[in-house]
Amino acid sequence: xxxxKNPRVYRVAVVxxxxxxxxxxxxxxxxxxxxxxxxxxQLFEADSRVGGTIHTVKDGDFLLEGGPDSFISEKxxxxxxxxxxxxxxxxxxxxxxxxxxSIVHQGKLQPIPKGFYLMAPSEFMSFFRSPILSWSGxxxxxxxxxxxxxxxxxxxxxxxVASFVCRRLGKQTLDRLAQPLIGGIYTSDPKKLSLQAxxxxxxxxxxxxxxxxxxxxxxxxxxxxxxxxRPAGPRYGLFLSLDGGMxxxxxxxxxxxxxxxxxxxxxxxxxxxxxxxxxxxxxxxNGESFEADAVCLALPAYQSGNLLKNINPNLxxxxxxxxxxxxATVNLGYSVKDIPAPLNxxxxxxxxxxxxxxxxxxxxxxxxxxxAPKSGALLRIFLGGALQPAILxxxxxxxxxxxxxxxxxxxxxxxxxxxxxxxxxxxAMAQYRVGHLDLVKEIDAGLSKWPHLKLAxxxxxxxxxxxxxxxxxxxxxxxxxQNLNSS
Ligand SMILES: Cc1cc2nc3c(=O)[nH]c(=O)nc-3n(C[C@H](O)[C@H](O)[C@H](O)COP(=O)(O)OP(=O)(O)OC[C@H]3O[C@@H](n4cnc5c(N)ncnc54)[C@H](O)[C@@H]3O)c2cc1C
Numbered sequence: 409x410x411x412x413k414n415p416r417v418y419r420v421a422v423v424x425x426x427x428x429x430x431x432x433x434x435x436x437x438x439x440x441x442x443x444x445x446x447x448x449x450q451l452f453e454a455d456s457r458v459g460g461t462i463h464t465v466k467d468g469d470f471l472l473e474g475g476p477d478s479f480i481s482e483k484x485x486x487x488x489x490x491x492x493x494x495x496x497x498x499x500x501x502x503x504x505x506x507x508x509x510s511i512v513h514q515g516k517l518q519p520i521p522k523g524f525y526l527m528a529p530s531e532f533m534s535f536f537r538s539p540i541l542s543w544s545g546x547x548x549x550x551x552x553x554x555x556x557x558x559x560x561x562x563x564x565x566x567x568x569v570a571s572f573v574c575r576r577l578g579k580q581t582l583d584r585l586a587q588p589l590i591g592g593i594y595t596s597d598p599k600k601l602s603l604q605a606x607x608x609x610x611x612x613x614x615x616x617x618x619x620x621x622x623x624x625x626x627x628x629x630x631x632x633x634x635x636x637x638r639p640a641g642p643r644y645g646l647f648l649s650l651d652g653g654m655x656x657x658x659x660x661x662x663x664x665x666x667x668x669x670x671x672x673x674x675x676x677x678x679x680x681x682x683x684x685x686x687x688x689x690x691x692x693x694n695g696e697s698f699e700a701d702a703v704c705l706a707l708p709a710y711q712s713g714n715l716l717k718n719i720n721p722n723l724x725x726x727x728x729x730x731x732x733x734x735x736a737t738v739n740l741g742y743s744v745k746d747i748p749a750p751l752n753x754x755x756x757x758x759x760x761x762x763x764x765x766x767x768x769x770x771x772x773x774x775x776x777x778x779x780a781p782k783s784g785a786l787l788r789i790f791l792g793g794a795l796q797p798a799i800l801x802x803x804x805x806x807x808x809x810x811x812x813x814x815x816x817x818x819x820x821x822x823x824x825x826x827x828x829x830x831x832x833x834x835x836a837m838a839q840y841r842v843g844h845l846d847l848v849k850e851i852d853a854g855l856s857k858w859p860h861l862k863l864a865x866x867x868x869x870x871x872x873x874x875x876x877x878x879x880x881x882x883x884x885x886x887x888x889x890q891n892l893n894s895s
Contacts, residue, residue, distance in 0.1 A: 421702075427876050433669075459658040467829065477775070479873040548581075549621070566845070569607070674693075702891070714728070735837055738830050747821050755771045
């Protein structure tokens with residue numbers, strides 16, 4: 409419905425059709441529904457499909473995830489969006505009886521000690537019995553009980569995850585546990601990864617309790633401990649997926665957006681601002697153009713940086729400082745009988761010091777229901793990231809062969825897989841380097857000069873799907889409010 413006082417249609421361009429762009433577009437349409445102002449929201453995507461890194465395919469009765477396979481429920485934004493999209497009944501949790509995983513230790517799979525949370529244990533007996541750390545490693549970890557806290561405020565100087573773990577718990581804990589557990593989430597180098605931007609709770613624990621071990625022990629005893637409220641490590645009760653795979657979320661969003669408003673194969677190559685008409689001028693690779701009152705770039709930060717070089721060089725420079733890594737997933741489908749080693753739990757992680765090219769392997773058919781046919785097994789292997797960038801140079805056949813060599817050693821699998829699928833994600837995973845939060849503050853301050861320009865994507869306030877949705881919906885809400893204020 410058009411407002412008589414302001415009959416002009418307010419045009420918004422959302423660029424990038426990953427979960428961030430889809431969530432921003434959907435939110436704008438939700439807002440527009442109850443509004444007197446006429447909105448025209450258009451989504452532009454470079455690829456010939458929407459979804460970005462979220463990509464599910466079916467191969468017979470195997471359901472394969474090329475990108476994310478789940479999201480955490482304790483950050484509420486993904487669940488809330490699923491509910492609004494009518495997907496609540498399609499949400500599925502991980503299989504309860506198998507909620508644990510292993511770590512490769514000296515060429516063998518060892519269960520991660522019960523209650524171990526990313527870098528520190530909350531259950532000491534199972535930790536002390538585990539062979540993953542040597543006795544000297546365990547003693548060094550126990551020194552955390554007496555090491556004084558570093559004198560810094562939580563909002564103070566940032567520190568790398570590696571420096572923090574070594575300082576408090578020792579190098580063995582970093583190499584054998586924290587690096588693969590944290591690397592598994594961020595595909596990053598813990599020597600460069602910001603603790604403040606990723607796991608600030610550990611800094612808080614040090615400031616409040618001095619010792620992480622004491623803090624973990626106390627939090628276990630408390631009913632509403634941080635273990636029950638924080639994301640991280642494999643806490644499988646928190647992970648949700650959808651019965652038809654993650655792309656069900658993408659499909660539901662796509663169906664909410666009028667098809668004439670989704671423009672595929674539209675790579676934005678130039679963005680300009682006309683200071684007289686106050687319009688944003690978008691130019692696409694195919695020669696088409698579009699004028700908008702407001703723009704939301706839901707892109708990797710370096711893409712936004714390149715597009716904004718002429719408009720705000722300083723903002724662009726800061727965006728280009730956010731680095732990205734490339735990863736690949738290899739899905740291999742087997743018959744259960746072809747896997748001699750007993751598969752127990754949801755998979756395994758591989759520490760860098762094991763010198764293997766794999767980052768992790770999920771036993772997808774055990775993690776979620778309906779991922780493989782009866783008597784089938786689906787293994788999903790992660791490769792690449794900050795510590796193994798060269799692996800992406802391999803072609804698909806080479807990647808599969810490489811993975812199979814290691815699966816033979818670790819799981820005794822010698823048979824050919826029944827099916828395989830390699831998916832690559834070049835420069836798709838943002839790296840939150842030490843100082844990331846200050847950088848994002850500067851970027852957001854730079855943006856304040858451009859109230860009709862918003863930046864969503866995984867480069868800013870979290871790489872997980874819930875965080876991407878949260879940032880994108882926040883951008884949409886601000887665009888909506890600014891239009892109301894200016895009309
Ligand atoms: C292998 C892998 C596994 C992951 N697993 C999980 C998980 O289990 N749980 C979880 O919560 N998170 C996971 N993540 C992280 C999460 O999936 C991503 O951070 C999130 O999907 C990013 O969404 P996005 O929309 O911001 O970016 P993207 O998905 O990268 O989408 C950006 C879109 O912009 C388009 N684009 C780029 N340039 C242009 C241009 N110039 N013009 C127009 N369009 C353009 C791209 O084609 C793309 O479609 C995983 C990531 C990867 C890579």
